[in-house]
Amino acid sequence: MKAIYASTLLSLTMTLAVSAFADEKAQEIISGRGCVACHATDSQRVGPSYKAISEHYDHNEETVAFLVDRIRRGGAGSFGKVPMPPNGKVSEEEARVIVEWIFTL
């Protein structure tokens, strides 16, 4: 019983540590790549809030791949007519970190 409790606690702690790391990494990329000019976590700016993006999609591998592509290539039509320009300096791996963070919101 005790062992089960300890391993549950351990995996919970690890999950929290991983998400804290992902959060920090995502923030670093977002602030380093100019996304802040158009996006905020809770409020609409030029683009939708990250929370609105998270709520707009089912969270699965397909939507992650779609958004990774959207971040890198830009696009329009998901939230309105205002397009997002391509963010060419963001690598696929960085975009994935951002999308995975967005889906925690």
Ligand code: HEC
């Ligand atoms: C010049 C303003 C601008 C910048 C800079 C910008 N975005 Fe956007 N973003 C937008 C707009 C506008 C939309 C809505 C596009 C649409 O309706 O399809 C959007 C949409 C998105 C979406 C959802 C795409 C979809 O099709 O649902 C994600 C994810 C996103 N942005 C992430 C980012 C990240 C990460 C960065 C930084 C690397 C970034 N954006 C930089 C304006 C911007």
